[in-house]
Amino acid sequence: MDVATITLVLVAVALVVDLTVRVLALIYIPRDRSPTAAMAWLMAIFFLPYIGILLFLVFGSSKLPKRRREKQREINSYILDVTEGMDRVRRDHSWPPWLDSVVQLNRELGSMPLVGGNSVSLLVDYDRTIEAMAEEVRNARRYVHVEFYILAWDTTSAPFFDAMETAVRRGVTVRVLMDHVACRRTPGYRRTTRKLDSIGVQWRLMLPVRPLRGEWQRPDLRNHRKLVVVDGTIAFMGSQNMVHRSYNKVVNRRRELKWIDIMTRLEGPIVTGINAIFITDWYSETDELLTRESEASVPDPTDDDLDCQVVPSGPGFEGENNLRLFNALMYYAQDRIVITSPYFVPDDSMSYAITTAVQRGLHVELFVSEVGDQPLVYHAQRSYYETLLRAGVRINLYKAPYILHAKHFTIDDEVAVVGSSNMDIRSFSLNMEVSLMVRGRSFVAALREVEQSYRESSRELTLEEWDRRPLRARVLDTVARLSSAVQ
Numbered sequence: 350m351d352v353a354t355i356t357l358v359l360v361a362v363a364l365v366v367d368l369t370v371r372v373l374a375l376i377y378i379p380r381d382r383s384p385t386a387a388m389a390w391l392m393a394i395f396f397l398p399y400i401g402i403l404l405f406l407v408f409g410s411s412k413l414p415k416r417r418r419e420k421q422r423e424i425n426s427y428i429l430d431v432t433e434g435m436d437r438v439r440r441d442h443s444w445p446p447w448l449d450s451v452v453q454l455n456r457e458l459g460s461m462p463l464v465g466g467n468s469v470s471l472l473v474d475y476d477r478t479i480e481a482m483a484e485e486v487r488n489a490r491r492y493v494h495v496e497f498y499i500l501a502w503d504t505t506s507a508p509f510f511d512a513m514e515t516a517v518r519r520g521v522t523v524r525v526l527m528d529h530v531a532c533r534r535t536p537g538y539r540r541t542t543r544k545l546d547s548i549g550v551q552w553r554l555m556l557p558v559r560p561l562r563g564e565w566q567r568p569d570l571r572n573h574r575k576l577v578v579v580d581g582t583i584a585f586m587g588s589q590n591m592v593h594r595s596y597n598k599v600v601n602r603r604r605e606l607k608w609i610d611i612m613t614r615l616e617g618p619i620v621t622g623i624n625a626i627f628i629t630d631w632y633s634e635t636d637e638l639l640t641r642e643s644e645a646s647v648p649d650p651t652d653d654d655l656d657c658q659v660v661p662s663g664p665g666f667e668g669e670n671n672l673r674l675f676n677a678l679m680y681y682a683q684d685r686i687v688i689t690s691p692y693f694v695p696d697d698s699m700s701y702a703i704t705t706a707v708q709r710g711l712h713v714e715l716f717v718s719e720v721g722d723q724p725l726v727y728h729a730q731r732s733y734y735e736t737l738l739r740a741g742v743r744i745n746l747y748k749a750p751y752i753l754h755a756k757h758f759t760i761d762d763e764v765a766v767v768g769s770s771n772m773d774i775r776s777f778s779l780n781m782e783v784s785l786m787v788r789g790r791s792f793v794a795a796l797r798e799v800e801q802s803y804r805e806s807s808r809e810l811t812l813e814e815w816d817r818r819p820l821r822a823r824v825l826d827t828v829a830r831l832s833s834a835v836q
Contacts, residue, residue: 414566417633421665424629425460427638445763447681448788454677455660455786458670461625463658466650467617469787471795472587473755473802475594476505478612483512485579492522492642494578494627496555498571498769499590500527501537502544506591514548525552526630528572529559536597553634556781570664572630573780574769575612576623582648584623586785587612588756588769604750606722611755611799613767613785615657620648622659626783629661655789662770663781671770671784672777676702678760685712687800688758693717694729694773694830704740712743716803718753719746726773728829731822738812745807753803757796765793 394401452463472478486493486509493516502510513523525545532538532554545552555572557564576586589610595601596608615623628639662670679686679702686706693715695703707713715737721727734744747753757767768784770776787793 417566418665420633421629424632424638428460428625428629444788445681445683445761448764451674451677451681451786452658455658455670455674458666458668458673459659459661461622461659461661463656463786463788464618464622465654465656467615467619467655467657468653469619469655469657469785469789469792470614471799472585472612472614473610473799475589475608475610478585478589478610479506479509479591481614482577482585482612483508485583485585486512486523486577487515489516489521489523489579491580492524493580494524494576494624494631494642495550495591496526496572496574496576496627496630497591498528498573498575499531499535499592499596500525500541501532501535501592501597502541503537503593503597505593509591510544510548513550517549523550524627524631525550526555526572526627526634527552529554529557530568531571535592553631555630555634567779569775569779571780572663573776574626574630574783576626576783578620578624578627581624581642582616582620584615584620585612586615586623586769586783587767588754601722604720606720606750606752608752608754609747611757611767615785616648617650617653617655617657618648619657619659619785622657623783626659626661630781633665653789653791655787655792657788658786660766660768660784660786661782662777662784664779665781669777671782672696672699674766674784674786675699675758675772678758678764678766679703679706682706682711682760684761685714686758686760687714687716687797688772689716689753689755689800689803690758690772691718691752691754691756692723692726692730692771692773692775693733694726694775695733696774696777699772700733700736703742704736707741713741714743714745714800716745716747716753716800716807718749718751719808720749720752722752725829725832728822728825729832730773732826732830734810734815735812738810738815744810745804746810747803747807751806755799757799759793759796759800762790762793764788765796767796 456462472481493513495513500506513525517523532541542552556566556570558566558568574586575589575591576584578584587610589608589612590596594608594610595606624642628642632638660670660674662672676698679699686703688703703713717730721730737744756769756771757765759765765787766784767787768782770780770782770784776782
């Protein structure tokens with residue numbers, strides 16, 4: 350064949366391959382995906398077919414490997430067995446009439462029961478929170494379970510590492526889990542792992558991405574949980590990582606960014622539920638089921654009357670547990686909803702839940718940061734402001750240079766949720782998260798005080814101001830919103 354014929358054949362083959370890719374994409378990609386995510390992937394493949402296909406092969410599946418999903422089902426069944434009979438709460442106080450159905454939803458999705466007789470206190474000072482956790486670790490008698498998305502040994506976290514070392518020297522078993530990719534991206538990773546080795550804790554990486562060792566899954570499926578359990582009697586959980594509040598990054602220090610977080614300190618039967626989350630993740634990473642710790646007696650109820658339920662979520666579960674819980678609570682709310690989320694990129698269902706709440710006559714308020722540390726997420730978040738403002742949602746921008754990293758919301762005066770989960774597509778589908786639902790007026794009142802402190806450090810965004818933003822910002826927001834749907 351001459352050169353012209355060969356060229357013609359190659360062009361024909363390329364066209365057939367291109368058409369085949371597009372047709373197969375139309376058939377395969379929309380399966381088991383939201384319409385928004387499917388459309389975003391199809392656009393990427395249709396405009397950039399070969400690059401789009403490559404990206405889809407790496408990032409297209411939001412599921413963990415089959416073996417990990419099987420482990421999650423195994424541990425869910427185990428949790429149901431060991432928590433049988435725990436879901437008894439006192440009924441000598443008023444309950445919202447809709448709460449039972451939400452409790453059942455959470456039990457069905459995440460296997461954890463609602464338990465009464467708990468004490469929950471809020472910790473909002475960054476350094477003092479680390480010291481509070483360190484103090485409990487220093488006093489541990491049997492074991493300490495530590496799990497953080499980011500754990501780094503630095504000047505801020507040094508007291509906690511010292512406390513772990515002290516505990517180990519006294520014969521206490523200290524187990525540590527930390528997310529592989531997140532910690533690798535944080536300055537001082539090698540220094541941190543050497544420190545863990547030197548103090549003698551048992552530590553493992555969560556969701557490691559090491560193909561040469563046969564450890565592989567979609568690289569942006571991450572374990573985003575933050576919790577500490579001491580002797581099965583005291584627990585901490587919330588939004589704060591174990592790292593300096595600048596995350597030790599040069600760009601953050603240059604911008605003088607400082608993180609604002611919230612953690613909860615828990616006592617009572619709910620600690621067993623928090624510990625079960627660690628046991629689940631330890632089993633996933635090590636194949637070791639901590640039977641002795643999981644079957645220990647449930648802590649006695651405290652004098653407080655707070656009812657609590659742990660809600661785990663992530664790609665190891667069949668449904669988006671946190672999204673279902675959040676939406677259910679927003680539709681049940683009768684008076685007000687106050688949301689705090691550093692990365693607020695809701696899917697369509699949550700957008701409807703929030704705007705519908707305003708149309709039902711509720712007061713709906715959102716706290717977000719005035720500045721962002723992740724440009725793509727920051728601009729995607731901003732793309733929702735106009736719709737929210739026009740619906741009547743009040744948006745408060747926490748003033749720079751602070752990053753409001755706390756994650757919680759309150760429903761009326763009875764129910765609140767606090768934990769590690771953002772209100773964005775990543776936390777709904779790609780991250781392993783843990784949330785705590787609390788029923789109790791005293792706890793909601795305490796969170797209201799925290800919300801008021803945010804309000805005093807924020808400025809309210811108006812629709813008039815938002816309409817004056819430059820064209821460049823509008824374009825960036827729109828493009829970022831489109832990319833946020835690719836999951």
